[in-house]
Amino acid sequence: MDAQCKLMPKLKIKLNVMGCLSAKPKPPDNTRTLRAALLIQRWYRRYRARTEIRRRYTWNIFTSLEYAGENDQVELYNFFNALLTHIPEAAAAHRPSVQRDSEISIDFNEDGEYRSDKNYDGPHLKFPLIKKDVVTLIDVFRKKKSDRLLAKYVGGILKEAAFKLKRLPNLNQASTAISKQITVIGDLHGKLDDLLVIFYKNGLPSVENPYIFNGDFVDRGKKGLEVFLLLLACFLAFPGAVHLNRGNHEDSVMNARYGFIREVQQKYRRNSEKLMLMIEEVYRWLPLGSIVNNRVLIVHGGISNTTDLDMIRSIDRGKYVSILRPPIEMAGEDGIDKTEWKQIFDIMWSDPQVGEGCKPNALRGAGTYFGPDVTKEFLAKYKLKFLVRSHECKPDGHEFTHNGQVITIFSASNYYAVGSNKGAYLKFGPQLDTQFVQYISAASKTSKLSIQQRVSIIESSALRELGARLRARRDVLEAEFAKLDPKQTGAVTVTQWSDTMERVTQMSLPWRLMRSRLAPQFTQAEPNLVNYLMTLELLDTDVIVQEAEASTSVTDALYKNKSSLEAIFHIIDKDNSGQISLEEFGEAIDLLRQYMPSAGTKAELLHMCQMMDINKDGFVDLNEFLEAFRLCDQARKHTQTSRSKSSRQSSTLVAELAEHLSIQKLTEVESDIDPRDHVSVVLSEKPKIKN
Amino acid sequence: MEAAIPINNELEQRISDAFCIFDHHGDKRIDIREVGTVLRFLGCVPTEQEINEVIAATEMEESAGDVHLSKFMPHVAQLIAERKMEPASPEKILAAFKVLDPEGKTYITKEYMSKMMMEEGEPFTQEELDEMLAVAIDPITGNIPYEFYINQLMHAPKNSIYELAEKYWTLRPKEMKRVSKWGSRLSVR
Numbered sequence: 001m002d003a004q005c006k007l008m009p010k011l012k013i014k015l016n017v018m019g020c021l022s023a024k025p026k027p028p029d030n031t032r033t034l035r036a037a038l039l040i041q042r043w044y045r046r047y048r049a050r051t052e053i054r055r056r057y058t059w060n061i062f063t064s065l066e067y068a069g070e071n072d073q074v075e076l077y078n079f080f081n082a083l084l085t086h087i088p089e090a091a092a093a094h095r096p097s098v099q100r101d102s103e104i105s106i107d108f109n110e111d112g113e114y115r116s117d118k119n120y121d122g123p124h125l126k127f128p129l130i131k132k133d134v135v136t137l138i139d140v141f142r143k144k145k146s147d148r149l150l151a152k153y154v155g156g157i158l159k160e161a162a163f164k165l166k167r168l169p170n171l172n173q174a175s176t177a178i179s180k181q182i183t184v185i186g187d188l189h190g191k192l193d194d195l196l197v198i199f200y201k202n203g204l205p206s207v208e209n210p211y212i213f214n215g216d217f218v219d220r221g222k223k224g225l226e227v228f229l230l231l232l233a234c235f236l237a238f239p240g241a242v243h244l245n246r247g248n249h250e251d252s253v254m255n256a257r258y259g260f261i262r263e264v265q266q267k268y269r270r271n272s273e274k275l276m277l278m279i280e281e282v283y284r285w286l287p288l289g290s291i292v293n294n295r296v297l298i299v300h301g302g303i304s305n306t307t308d309l310d311m312i313r314s315i316d317r318g319k320y321v322s323i324l325r326p327p328i329e330m331a332g333e334d335g336i337d338k339t340e341w342k343q344i345f346d347i348m349w350s351d352p353q354v355g356e357g358c359k360p361n362a363l364r365g366a367g368t369y370f371g372p373d374v375t376k377e378f379l380a381k382y383k384l385k386f387l388v389r390s391h392e393c394k395p396d397g398h399e400f401t402h403n404g405q406v407i408t409i410f411s412a413s414n415y416y417a418v419g420s421n422k423g424a425y426l427k428f429g430p431q432l433d434t435q436f437v438q439y440i441s442a443a444s445k446t447s448k449l450s451i452q453q454r455v456s457i458i459e460s461s462a463l464r465e466l467g468a469r470l471r472a473r474r475d476v477l478e479a480e481f482a483k484l485d486p487k488q489t490g491a492v493t494v495t496q497w498s499d500t501m502e503r504v505t506q507m508s509l510p511w512r513l514m515r516s517r518l519a520p521q522f523t524q525a526e527p528n529l530v531n532y533l534m535t536l537e538l539l540d541t542d543v544i545v546q547e548a549e550a551s552t553s554v555t556d557a558l559y560k561n562k563s564s565l566e567a568i569f570h571i572i573d574k575d576n577s578g579q580i581s582l583e584e585f586g587e588a589i590d591l592l593r594q595y596m597p598s599a600g601t602k603a604e605l606l607h608m609c610q611m612m613d614i615n616k617d618g619f620v621d622l623n624e625f626l627e628a629f630r631l632c633d634q635a636r637k638h639t640q641t642s643r644s645k646s647s648r649q650s651s652t653l654v655a656e657l658a659e660h661l662s663i664q665k666l667t668e669v670e671s672d673i674d675p676r677d678h679v680s681v682v683l684s685e686k687p688k689i690k691n
Numbered sequence: 692m693e694a695a696i697p698i699n700n701e702l703e704q705r706i707s708d709a710f711c712i713f714d715h716h717g718d719k720r721i722d723i724r725e726v727g728t729v730l731r732f733l734g735c736v737p738t739e740q741e742i743n744e745v746i747a748a749t750e751m752e753e754s755a756g757d758v759h760l761s762k763f764m765p766h767v768a769q770l771i772a773e774r775k776m777e778p779a780s781p782e783k784i785l786a787a788f789k790v791l792d793p794e795g796k797t798y799i800t801k802e803y804m805s806k807m808m809m810e811e812g813e814p815f816t817q818e819e820l821d822e823m824l825a826v827a828i829d830p831i832t833g834n835i836p837y838e839f840y841i842n843q844l845m846h847a848p849k850n851s852i853y854e855l856a857e858k859y860w861t862l863r864p865k866e867m868k869r870v871s872k873w874g875s876r877l878s879v880r
Contacts, residue, residue: 036787038812042736043784044823047844049731056712354718450825508717512708528701 061462062416074365108151122147142673165285172290186390186409190221200675215247215300219258246286302350305358397424404687417461439680468548541658579619735776788837
């Protein structure tokens with residue numbers, strides 16, 4: 001205590017005259033205070049690192065889930081493509097059963113779409129749209145209690161937009177000559193609040209304030225329709241000031257899986273099919289990319305070592321209603337023109353990689369991974385300075401890669417979960433100098449939370465989603481664990497557990513670091529053993545079951561995408577009789593199983609066909625075919641739910657784990673969008689160029 | 692591609708796991724800016740100076756700004772076996788806070804804490820300070836009741852990395868003299 005007493009008088013002085021401390025020279029005995037401070041700092045930073053790690057692996061989980069999902073989808077459509085290639089005669093004979101073109105009538109059924117107790121209180125739109133209409137739409141869309149726009153106005157916007165888009169070339173030509181600047185927006189994914197923050201901060205589009213929107217306007221977020229309509233309205237009201245690029249989610253096949261179709265169905269119950277057809281019309285005429293000052297190429301995904309801008313310019317892009325489902329008309333005597341199709345795939349789906357070279361993008365199942373050498377060569381060939389792309393969510397909303405030659409720009413903040421990432425937009429000056437504006441919308445939701453709390457919320461969200469995916473593979477997991485534990489002790493080693501999880505989910509995640517959340521230790525005495533039965537039990541708890549039911553499987557998505565199912569039906573129906581025989585189905589199954597070994601054994605699938613034959617006449621017609629998919633999927637969900645009902649007696653440990661996963665749900669209370677509710681920062685970043 | 696790095700025991704597994712979580716491209720490399728977080732996650736409590744030393748010792752010559760696992764793992768295992776960067780006991784942290792509270796008030800004011808953390812030792816950034824204060828401050832008094840705060844945050848891992856190192860790592864002979872059970876210069880006495 002002596003030492004402390006010596007120190008006290010000096011400290012007393014310190015405490016009394018705190019305001020003037022900076023003027024005084026530091027007394028030498030201050031070393032003790034310094035050491036104390038240092039100790040506290042080190043200790044605190046250690047604590048903080050744990051939170052940082054959790055944030056990291058949570059991020060890994062989200063991105064892995066996203067790409068794995070896309071991969072599934074693409075797998076299914078590879079099968080579809082194979083069908084077309086192997087049964088070209090059938091494809092050639094097939095006539096599209098759906099009317100395309102602007103011949104689609106705009107007679108909408110407005111009855112009962114809206115509140116039946118009052119008349120329509122929303123805006124009435126007249127074409128051509130002007131700025132006032134855009135302002136009105138923003139005001140209507142952002143308010144929770146607004147009436148839905150009349151279906152006929154939605155249709156009107158879609159029809160006008162498709163008409164005008166059709167006249168544009170495949171690559172938009174943009175320039176900073178007049179405006180001296182241009183703003184590039186990345187993925188929005190239905191985040192209307194982010195779009196409104198952008199317009200609030202950066203102003204509405206005009207000749208002096210042009211914009212390029214780089215695709216992925218819909219899916220995942222709840223306001224995809226509003227975002228899409230607002231962008232199209234801007235495109236119509238501010239001619240020449242708004243350039244739209246198509247993204248990989250501007251595709252009804254993706255929309256079936258990732259929520260946009262469901263959104264349209266919920267918002268326009270009676271008119272959703274017609275509206276989706278009109279939306280597809282807009283999709284097929286969206287340009288494939290933009291070029292600024294002949295120096296910057298802006299496409300949604302990226303490039304490959306075979307990307308050829310001249311070929312891209314000359315493609316008839318209108319053929320590609322969906323990118324994932326190649327146009328039937330193309331399956332002529334030579335099969336599909338794969339080179340042309342690949343060009344489009346590559347610019348919509350590719351991702352940059354660190355290493356050199358170019359290889360197929362195994363993570364997503366489509367497009368390529370392209371290296372810095374590919375970028376360098378490509379930019380040199382076309383005398384470009386930058387490649388700007390989106391497609392990948394980044395924690396800071398943007399990223400420079402490939403020695404500063406590639407810019408990723410992602411504009412949906414809170415994309416995976418509230419607080420998961422910032423969004424950003426890119427501004428080019430007249431000399432193509434770059435500036436980024438980074439933001440988080442609806443900042444008030446998280447501002448009162450500590451970092452710890454925020455990370456916990458996001459982490460729980462990720463683990464729930466992961467749990468849903470694990471649940472879909474529960475049977476396989478159970479079987480694999482059983483193989484490793486022939487004596488049925490209920491335990492496997494941590495390594496065995498991690499390896500099995502990785503193998504079954506095909507997701508490369510830090511399983512060891514997540515173990516404590518998904519599987520408790522077998523006993524205190526043996527920390528190296530894991531109780532895998534509890535992992536399985538966890539998958540049957542309410543919180544996971546609910547999450548799984550809310551998600552969309554590939555079969556779900558297939559069913560929702562009726563036109564795809566119809567097309568498959570027509571292809572299988574080789575003799576065009578309007579019915580599929582068991583024999584015809586058998587051939588298709590062989591093909592399906594080549595591409596989707598998880599689809600089931602041949603016997604199971606043939607059985608499915610027999611089940612499809614509802615009226616038992618030995619043949620399956622289109623309605624039975626469609627119905628079968630729906631029933632099949634319902635049955636699958638039912639067995640899972642009933643299994644979980646029977647094993648409701650979860651052990652306390654499992655209940656604890658489940659509790660942890662659900663305790664952190666942020667209740668989503670919908671309110672009016674206020675674009676002022678955001679935090680943002682402007683960054684004048686230059687790329688760090690090595691060598 | 693890269694040759695696989697052999698992992699012989701749980702110590703190496705743990706180092707590898709923590710390291711690889713920052714390996715974004717699957718090539719067993721991380722950015723030097725992540726080294727601090729990795730070390731802390733393993734259970735070490737390095738100063739910024741010590742982190743810089745680790746970076747200097749393990750940064751790749753052929754790729755500045757990156758650290759490869761093959762160099763990181765043995766270097767860090769050795770440091771841990773030598774009991775470097777070891778966390779202080781709760782008693783030591785408490786003693787440290789008490790130095791900042793010589794009058795024994797059992798709390799520290801927000802202003803004083805901010806000043807200490809931002810000006811002394813290896814200063815906090817504004818962000819770090821805001822985060823700490825967000826949790827540490829008692830909303831009613833506006834002060835930091837440090838004993839309560841320490842208890843909230845103390846994390847005593849079973850199976851600490853230092854125990855693992857004792858079990859699995861063979862010290863290089865010349866270093867053995869310097870190992871002391873209680874770590875280096877953490878005492879505030």
